[in-house]
Amino acid sequence: MSVIQIQQVSRWYGNVVAVNDVTMTIGPGVTGLLGPNGAGKSTLITMMAGFLPPSVGAVTLDGVPVWRHEAAYRHIGLVPETEAVYDTLNGGQFVRANAELQGLPDPGAAAAAAIDVVAMADAADRRISTYSKGMKQRIKMAAALVHQPSVLLLDEPFNGMDPRQRLHLMELLRQMGAEGRTVLFSSHILEEVQQVATHIEVVVSGRHAASGDFRTIRRLMTDRPHLYRIRSSDDRRLAAALIGHAATSGVQLEGPAIHVQVTDFENFSRLLPGLARELGIRLWEVSPTDESLESVFSYLVGGRA
Template sequence: MSVIQIDQVSRWYGNVVAVNDVTMTIGPGVTGLLGPNGAGKSTLITMMAGFLPPSTGSVTLDDVPVWQNQAAYRHIGLVPETEAVYDTLTGAQFVRANAELQGLSNPAAATTAAISTVELTDAARRRISTYSKGMKQRIKMAAALVHEPSVLLLDEPFNGMDPRQRLHLMDLLRKMGADGRTVLFSSHILEEVQQVATHIEVVISGRHAASGDYRAIRTLMTDRPVLYRLRSSDDRRLASALIGDPCTSGADLAAGSLQVQVADFERFSRIVPALARDLGIRLLEVAPTDESLESVFSYLVGRR
């Protein structure tokens, strides 16, 4: 079982800091690297794969530096966010080229097995130029798996996939994690990470913002103050009742709705229906107004 250790890693390009003093450990199982676009996820993955040196700090695979370590590439499979395919080749030719570059003893058999794993056998003899974006994602996956690596790194792998393809890839990642492989995939979509990852690393603006299992991250998220919009048959009475309860930290009667700052979501979710019932008020809408991933991450960064 393989472990990637990132120790006080920074990476900058001129005056631009892409990754800032990040330390994390990626072990067996499925880890989700979660962050908004531009958070530094791709830079981290590229360093983990050994294609980019850190400006400071170290990235190791089983205590051995990854950068300029050709032996490490035999244990790592990389699925980059960019298409990184040769459109003039067929899917089978592309995967076989990767098998031969790895020096496999039976590249033909390995190619067939990898393409079958991603369920692309029927299209294997077609040119990649005819593939959809989702199919290109899957053929990249086959190329990354052809040498059966113990570590699989995927950068936004679900981009361009249709619902069936997404479900298949989710199942495949979960299976590889259960088999003891070290799998890390990046995403800016919370739901993708929630459904697949057993462990989550959160990065924002190049910094490490949070770490833990999904429930731990969710707790951080639901504990933060959230602005909710409520519409009811009597917003003024509902506001008066809510403002006196510790689950809220403020309320504002805006045009056509009630804006409530929620400090304790669990209590808020219980008390609102009860108050409406007791006061004879009909609830028309209860919805968060700042539940974007960026707002969640901004809050997490502010708590550090």
């Protein structure tokens, strides 16, 4: 099992600060790296892969700096966002070339196995110039997996993939995470991150904004209300009882439901069932309306923009 540690890392280009004093730990399992365009995600991934040194701080793999450390590279697979492929080669040749660069004893067999993993065997003999963007993403994935790395870094890997390809990649990432590999991927497709990642790191304007699963991040945001939708046997009486309570900051009747802004989640979780029992009101639905990763991400970005 491999662990990447980023310790007080900054990276700047001239007067532009791309990453600013970021500290995080990426361990076994699947981690989603989130952030708006220009947040520093690609810079962080490039430094984790050892292709770019930090201006300040350290990036290590199992305690060893990855910059200019050949032994560390043998444990890392990188799928860059850019289409870094040779169009004049066919898919099989491209993956085999990466196997040979890794010094594998049987590069042909290793390439064939990696191509099978990404379901590209039928197109392995075609020139890469004929591939769709989704196919190029998959052949890059095969090249990154050819030496069976313990760490896999993917920058926007879902770009250009059709729904079937995305589902296949999602399942592949889950499988590798379950095997104990350290997998990190960035993506703007928040629903897919929510479905695949067991851990989330959020960067905004080059800074580390939050860490955890999306519900944990949401719970930590005590400066913003939680939003709930409630349906009951007597919405008006229940709404009247909730108004003005210290655990809520707003109550609104909308159609057949009450929409409540909650400022004290723990207090509210005890208050609501007690009130319903006291008033003889049945609760039919109590559901959060802002617990999606997209909502959490919007809050985090908005709070720091």
